[in-house]
Amino acid sequence: xxxxxxxxxxxxxxxxxxxxxxxxxxxxxxxxxxxxxxxxxxxxxxxxxxxxxxxxxxxxxxxxxxxxxxxxxxxxxxxxxxxxxxxxxxxxxxxxxxxxxxxxxxxxxxxxxxxxxxxxxxxxxxxxxxxxxxxxxxxxxxxxxxxxxxxxxxxxxxxxxxxxxxxxxxxxxxxxxxxxxxxxxxxxxxxxxxxxxxxxxxxxxxxxxxxxxxxxxxxxxxxxxxxxxxxxxxxxxxxxxxxxxxxxxxxxxxxxxxxxxxxxxxxxxxxxxxxxxxxxxxxxxxxxxxxxxxxxxxxxxxxxxxxxxxxxxxxxxxxxxxxxxxxxxxxxxxxxxxxxxxxxxxxxxxxxxxxxxxxxxxxxxxxxxxxxxxxxxxxxxxxxxxxxxxxxxxxxxxxxxxxxxxxxxxxxxxxxxxxxxxxxxxxxxxxxxxxxxxxxxxxxxxxxxxxxxxxxxxxxxxxxxxxxxxxxxxxxxxxxxxxxxxxxxxxxxxxxxxxxxxxxxxxxxxxxxxxxxxxxxxxxxxxxxxxxxxxxxxxxxxxxxxxxxxxxxxxxxxxxxxxxxxxxxxxxxxxxxxxxxxxxxxxxxxxxxxxxxx
Amino acid sequence: xxxxxxxxxxxxxxxxxxxxxxxxxxxxxxxxxxxxxxxxxxxxxxxxxxxxxxxxxxxxxxxxxxxxxxxxxxxxxxxxxxxxxxxxxxxxxxxxxxxxxxxxxxxxxxxxxxxxxxxxxxxxxxxxxxxxxxxxxxxxxxxxxxxxxxxxxxxxxxxxxxxxxxxxxxxxxxxxxxxxxxxxxxxxxxxxxxxxxxxxxxxxxxxxxxxxxxxxxxxxxxxxxxxxxxxxxxxx
Ligand SMILES: Cc1cc2nc3c(=O)[nH]c(=O)nc-3n(C[C@H](O)[C@H](O)[C@H](O)COP(=O)(O)OP(=O)(O)OC[C@H]3O[C@@H](n4cnc5c(N)ncnc54)[C@H](O)[C@@H]3O)c2cc1C
Ligand code: SF4
Ligand code: SF4
Numbered sequence: 001x002x003x004x005x006x007x008x009x010x011x012x013x014x015x016x017x018x019x020x021x022x023x024x025x026x027x028x029x030x031x032x033x034x035x036x037x038x039x040x041x042x043x044x045x046x047x048x049x050x051x052x053x054x055x056x057x058x059x060x061x062x063x064x065x066x067x068x069x070x071x072x073x074x075x076x077x078x079x080x081x082x083x084x085x086x087x088x089x090x091x092x093x094x095x096x097x098x099x100x101x102x103x104x105x106x107x108x109x110x111x112x113x114x115x116x117x118x119x120x121x122x123x124x125x126x127x128x129x130x131x132x133x134x135x136x137x138x139x140x141x142x143x144x145x146x147x148x149x150x151x152x153x154x155x156x157x158x159x160x161x162x163x164x165x166x167x168x169x170x171x172x173x174x175x176x177x178x179x180x181x182x183x184x185x186x187x188x189x190x191x192x193x194x195x196x197x198x199x200x201x202x203x204x205x206x207x208x209x210x211x212x213x214x215x216x217x218x219x220x221x222x223x224x225x226x227x228x229x230x231x232x233x234x235x236x237x238x239x240x241x242x243x244x245x246x247x248x249x250x251x252x253x254x255x256x257x258x259x260x261x262x263x264x265x266x267x268x269x270x271x272x273x274x275x276x277x278x279x280x281x282x283x284x285x286x287x288x289x290x291x292x293x294x295x296x297x298x299x300x301x302x303x304x305x306x307x308x309x310x311x312x313x314x315x316x317x318x319x320x321x322x323x324x325x326x327x328x329x330x331x332x333x334x335x336x337x338x339x340x341x342x343x344x345x346x347x348x349x350x351x352x353x354x355x356x357x358x359x360x361x362x363x364x365x366x367x368x369x370x371x372x373x374x375x376x377x378x379x380x381x382x383x384x385x386x387x388x389x390x391x392x393x394x395x396x397x398x399x400x401x402x403x404x405x406x407x408x409x410x411x412x413x414x415x416x417x418x419x420x421x422x423x424x425x426x427x428x429x430x431x432x433x434x435x436x437x438x439x440x441x442x443x444x445x446x447x448x449x450x451x452x453x454x455x456x457x458x459x460x461x462x463x464x465x466x467x468x469x470x471x472x473x474x475x476x477x478x479x480x481x482x483x484x485x486x487x488x489x490x491x492x493x494x495x496x497x498x499x500x501x502x503x504x505x506x507x508x509x510x511x512x513x514x515x516x517x518x519x520x521x522x523x524x525x526x527x528x529x530x531x532x533x534x535x536x537x538x539x540x541x542x543x544x545x546x547x548x549x550x551x552x553x554x555x556x557x558x559x560x561x562x563x564x565x566x567x568x569x570x571x572x573x574x575x576x577x578x579x580x581x582x583x584x585x586x587x588x589x590x591x592x593x594x595x596x597x598x
Numbered sequence: 599x600x601x602x603x604x605x606x607x608x609x610x611x612x613x614x615x616x617x618x619x620x621x622x623x624x625x626x627x628x629x630x631x632x633x634x635x636x637x638x639x640x641x642x643x644x645x646x647x648x649x650x651x652x653x654x655x656x657x658x659x660x661x662x663x664x665x666x667x668x669x670x671x672x673x674x675x676x677x678x679x680x681x682x683x684x685x686x687x688x689x690x691x692x693x694x695x696x697x698x699x700x701x702x703x704x705x706x707x708x709x710x711x712x713x714x715x716x717x718x719x720x721x722x723x724x725x726x727x728x729x730x731x732x733x734x735x736x737x738x739x740x741x742x743x744x745x746x747x748x749x750x751x752x753x754x755x756x757x758x759x760x761x762x763x764x765x766x767x768x769x770x771x772x773x774x775x776x777x778x779x780x781x782x783x784x785x786x787x788x789x790x791x792x793x794x795x796x797x798x799x800x801x802x803x804x805x806x807x808x809x810x811x812x813x814x815x816x817x818x819x820x821x822x823x824x825x826x827x828x829x830x831x832x833x834x
Contacts, residue, residue, distance in 0.1 A: 046654050047662055047709035050755060056659040108736045111723040111787055113744065113751045120738030148752065151659070155751075159722025170710050193702055222655045256633070256675075258657045313601060314629025315636070346657065347631050348678050460643025504648040506615040509703035512647050 004507055005444050005451075007188070008196040012435055013167075015424060016186055016202035017042040018174045018229065022054035022150065022410055023392025024208035025157035026103075026417030027424075032164035034425045041200060042161070043172045043189060045224040049158050053210050053222045054413065057150025058259075060142030061414075062130060062407040063100035065122070071139050073097050075132050077580065078590050080408060083129045084401025085541035085551065085596045087242070087558065089577035092373045092397040096415045103414040104143055112156040114145050128262070129405040129598070134590050142407040147338065150410055157414075173514065174228065176443035177205070177236045177388075182379065184388035185438035187232075192514065195507030197443070201435035204424045207233070207369055207377070207390040208417075214518075215526050216362035216475060217467035218257045218317060220249060229394035231521035233369050234528065235442075239380050239560040239572060241396040242367035243525070244533035247404055247542045248476045250297040251322060252361020255315025256346050260339050260358055264322055265289040267335050271300065272321040272355065273308040279320075292598065294544060297360040297476040304359070305477070312357055316464075321355040360476050364404050366542065367532075368396035370560065370574060375420035380562055380572055391420045398558065401576075402541025403596075450516045455499025459512070462500065463519055466493055466526060474530050479546045483534040490527050494566055497523065524566060531569045532559045541596070556593065603628050603679055603689055607637070609649065610694040611704045621692075622649075634674035634682070634693075635663055650704040658818060661756030665705055666694045671758035673818045696761040698772075712757050715771045719779040719797050725790035737787055747784040750777045750826050752819050759813035759823050770806035771797075773813040773823045779803075780826045783834055804830045 015031055017024040020042040028040050046052055064071045076097045081088055108114060108122065115123040124140035132139040145152035169191065176188040178199070186202040209229035213221025230240045251260045265271075270278045271289060283299040284291035291299075300320050303309055309318035324332070332340055332352050343349045343356050369390040370378045375397065377388040392413050399412050473486035497519060502512045536559060538552040539545050560572035581591035607624045624645060628637050635653050642649060653663035656675040663674045668686045683689055695705045699712040727737065753774050760772035779798050782788045798804055804827050813823035 046660075047652055047706075048713055048755070051654045051660045051662045051709075053655065055754070056655045056657070105736060109726055109728075109787070111726065111782070111785060113748060113785075114736075116739055116741045116744055118741065120740045120743075122736055146748075148659070151754070152751075155721070162717060163720070163722045163724075168710070193708065222660070223653055255636075256656060314631045342657075345676055346633065346678070348680060458643065459647065460639075464643075502647075506613070508614050509650050509706055511642075511650050 004195070005197060005447050007199045007440065010199045010201060011041070012201050013039040013041045014203050014428060015040045016200050016205045017208055018187065018206065019052070019208035019210060019392070019394075020044040020049035020168060021052035021208060021210050021392060022153045022157060022413035023417050024206065025049065025154065025161050026414045027206060027208065027391055027421045028166050029157055029160040029164065030418050030421030031425055032161065032166060034421070035428070036164065038428070039167070041167045041169060041202070043174055044168065044170050045173055046170065048170055049168055050154055052154065053225060054150045054410065055154045056222065057410050058147045060125060060127060060144035060149050060407045061104065061153070061410050062127065062141050062405070063104045063143060063411060064097065064141060065124070066101055071132055071141055074587055075134065075139065076100070076130070076141065078134050078587075079130050080399065080405060081591055082135070082594060082596055083403050083405040085403055086556065086593050087398070087401030087540060087576055089373070089398050090580040090591060091577045092399050094580055095373055095419065096399055096412060099415050099418070100411055103418060106418075107153060107156050107414065110156050110160055112145060112152045114143055114152070127406045130407070134587075153410060153414065174209070174232065175447075175517065176440050177232050178438040178440060179236050180438050182383070183386040183436070185436050188440045188443045190514070192509050195510065199440065201438065203387065203428055203431060203435050205388050206375070206420060206424065207388070207394050208392045209394045211365045211393040212525050213362045213365070215467065215470050215522050215529065217471040218252050218254065218359050219362040220252060220257050220259050221362065226518040226521050227525035228518070228521050229369060229390070230528070231524045233377070234524055234563045237562065237564050238377065238385065239370060239562040240367060240528055241370035241558050241560055241574060242398065242402065242532070243528040243561055244536055244543050244559060245366035245402045245541060246362065246475070246529065247364040247366060248297050248360045249363040250293050250300060250360050251358040253342060253346055254312050254319040254357040254359050255317050257361045258342055258346060259361065259363075260322070260342065262293070263336055264324065264339055265296070267331050268327055270323045271296070272323050273303045274310050275308065276321070279303050279308070294476065294542065298544065300358070300360055301475065301477045310357065317359065319357040319359040322358045323355055324351040325353060325355070362475065364409060365393060366396065366398070366400040366402060366404050368394050370558070371395050371397050373397055373419070374423040375416055376423065380560060380570075382574060389420050389424060391416045396558075402543055446517070447513070450513060451502055451505070453498055454501045457496050457499040459500045459515060459519060462493055462497055463522065466490070466519075466522060470526050470529070474526070474533060476544060477546060478533050478544060480534065483530050487527065487530050487534065490523060490530065491567060494523050524563065527566065527569075528561045528563060532561050532571070535559065535571055553593065600680070601630055603630065603683055605637070605679065605683070606690040607641070608690065608692045609705070611649070612701045614703055628679045630678070630680040632679050634667065634677045634679075637679065638674070650706050652706050659754065661754035664696055664756040664758050664761075666696060666761065667691050671696055671761040671816050673756060673758070676818060696757055698757045698760045712760070713755065715775040716755060716778055718771060719775050720782070720793070721778040723782060723785065723788050724793060725788065727787050727789050739786055743786065747781055749821050750781045752821055753777050754819060756818060758816045758818060762812040762816040764810060764812065765806050765808055769802050771802045773807070773827060776804055776807075776827050776830065777821070777823060780830050780834070783830075798830050807831070
């Protein structure tokens with residue numbers, strides 16, 4: 001067996017993209033546009049780049065159209081800053097918002113099928129938190145491709161990289177980052193299809209490995225989002241930033257976690273508990289169901305914690321009901337047809353006559369691998385790691401701070417994707433043409449450990465317990481007691497996981513081995529989230545502490561968490577960039593520490 | 599109301615190391631609204647961790663979990679147990695991978711091989727028309743023009759249609775590849791028309807289609823695939 005685990009071959013390239021979602025493909029396409037002869041390789045865990053998670057993004061892509069007299073880039077910057085609860089980095093916010101429209105045109109010119117208005121120009125819609133005149137009124141800022149904007153980006157960017165000769169290695173998983181003397185030289189990859197480990201040496205390595213939603217039991221994220229990028233960075237002795245900043249959507253469909261849009265509540269849907277009481281009036285007597293996202297999410301979780309939830313027998317998940325039965329037929333047909341069809345398709349319920357099960361669903365990870373505004377990965381002391389970049393949901397530059405506005409994530413993919421590409425191209429032009437030799441140090445020991453362990457614990461059971469634990473104790477509802485006990489349980493799970501055994505011995509498409517490795521990543525990321533959330537004794541954006549419900553100025557910084565070995569937590573800080581405020585230009589006062597009130 | 603079903607899955611398996619094919623039966627107690635992906639996960643967790651199958655988004659947007667269930671190509675994340683019992687009128691389900699590409703293990707096929715057919719039609723704009731004027735302008739496409747082909751852009755390359763299409767196995771590039779080609783012929787931003795037409799009308803192109811409409815019938819995105827192929831045959 002140990003022979004099968006050795007490196008079979010070495011591949012050399014200029015740029016290695018770990019991931020092939022929206023961020024990776026935009027970055028790869030730009031590198032190839034500027035350096036047509038570059039050898040660029042992109043890895044995916046999935047069977048084809050198009051199957052990456054970006055393909056599921058629905059709503060849209062925020063960008064200020066310079067032709068729009070009602071909107072201005074400074075308003076978009078303000079909304080992002082305010083939405084982040086004053087924890088986004090202003091240099092990044094400025095850079096992204098200023099380059100947004102140019103990137104929309106890049107997509108449009110290369111064939112993305114945006115929805116159009118009567119003049120044949122790009123249609124725009126409004127979205128929560130996007131306003132004009134610093135919060136005065138909502139604004140039409142999100143361009144979109146019907147309800148499949150992410151798919152539009154993916155199809156376009158995939159097509160461009162294909163056209164320009166990228167090499168995809170599908171179902172290939174980065175399992176170890178190659179690092180020497182603070183420099184990254186590529187990674188070790190498990191090629192599932194052949195069941196072989198290979199070494200890829202690259203002059204530049206770009207993490208674009210997406211989110212970590214599988215840490216939680218109910219999530220809108222795809223099955224492959226196990227936080228691999230964060231775990232790989234942690235085990236290389238590098239920090240992750242703001243892991244506690246995790247966004248939840250109040251109404252995910254139980255059990256698949258699929259998003260049931262906010263519209264359900266705005267058209268008059270009522271949330272009910274086990275006794276079918278409408279409970280929102282207890283938590284928000286005036287606004288009731290129309291209270292902000294985070295408040296509604298917490299109200300639902302409180303009902304469940306206090307024993308007023310309902311257990312779904314098929315998915316083994318507790319939930320509350322959303323009642324849409326009283327809504328007029330017309331509302332069902334005209335205003336919420338998609339959601340109605342989701343309930344029908346995934347839980348076989350007809351919202352016109354039946355109660356529908358919902359629970360807050362993990363949606364987005366604002367935290368990630370800390371980078372500069374050009375995507376260069378930083379160490380604990382904010383020194384730049386040569387040869388290593390990160391972009392997309394796995395990265396934190398940070399554009400979203402502690403709370404992301406809808407439509408700002410896929411904007412980040414295409415703008416930062418381009419910026420990172422510019423930087424990579426610039427650096428490649430200045431450095432020697434060969435990738436440096438680096439050897440692996442630990443993947444092999446890890447993998448052979450997995451294969452040799454024996455015991456009666458079940459991988460599925462541990463994963464289930466981990467995810468349930470995180471949803472119960474470390475999601476929308478966080479207290480010192482809850483998180484302390486969660487951390488103890490995580491250590492316990494981490495011990496139990498060594499008592500699992502892998503039945504399939506052959507490495508080719510060995511899903512058990514991959515899932516075992518992913519479980520280690522989930523455990524590491526879960527612990528980083530819990531420890532950071534415990535240390536931040538305040539509430540900020542999506543991070544809400546029941547025992548510390550207010551934001552505090554003394555916590556105006558990014559959390560850095562390092563963990564060389566499981567449990568060896570080291571906490572650090574990074575200052576929030578406030579350069580727009582400090583520059584003192586027109587409207588700079590809007591970029592001071594302001595309240596996040598809507 | 600029945601809340602759980604005792605179902606039998608007969609899964610076509612393949613072990614690449616032994617080059618062995620066999621059918622394995624699993625008895626599962628399945629909740630009525632479990633999806634087939636949940637049932638497969640349950641088998642992994644409780645009975646047989648070695649059974650290999652693929653999925654990603656698990657809500658019908660990525661097209662990874664397509665397989666044949668009782669002969670019908672479909673997305674297993676969209677099939678609920680009680681609907682399956684209803685639709686097929688049985689509690690026994692035979693599950694096979696789509697035969698559009700070689701198998702790797704069990705229900706997992708070499709999807710990138712299937713995609714080679716799509717790659718051959720060049721699923722991008724080969725020669726983009728320059729944007730209208732200066733650098734802040736997008737191309738203008740009227741909603742009516744877009745409407746003519748927008749449905750064809752909704753394809754997620756799940757290959758269900760290719761699997762159902764009787765003529766796609768050998769020489770035909772397949773219905774979804776044809777859709778990708780049709781999109782760029784109809785897209786006003788594409789200036790390169792000759793290469794496009796060559797692909798559509800060569801010996802692997804639309805004339806291989808027998809107009810059986812099986813593609814439209816199985817498409818989980820409810821795209822009328824055959825309509826676009828018919829358009830192409832008429833010269834668009
Ligand atoms: C239902 C839903 C709707 C959304 N709607 C919107 C919206 O309307 N607007 C918006 O702005 N945002 C939206 N989002 C958020 C947005 O879609 C994501 O944040 C974004 O797509 C992430 O893109 P990415 O390129 O960083 O990662 P992904 O698209 O997740 O790609 C990650 C890639 O990395 C690969 N990978 C991961 N780990 C490894 C590894 N170890 N080795 C090799 N490869 C690896 C994966 O296979 C994949 O190819 C939505 C999210 C969801 C779930
Ligand atoms: S209509 Fe044509 S493309 Fe569609 S299944 Fe029949 S033969 Fe295949
Ligand atoms: S046309 Fe429909 S069935 Fe065919 S690949 Fe596309 S989505 Fe799947």
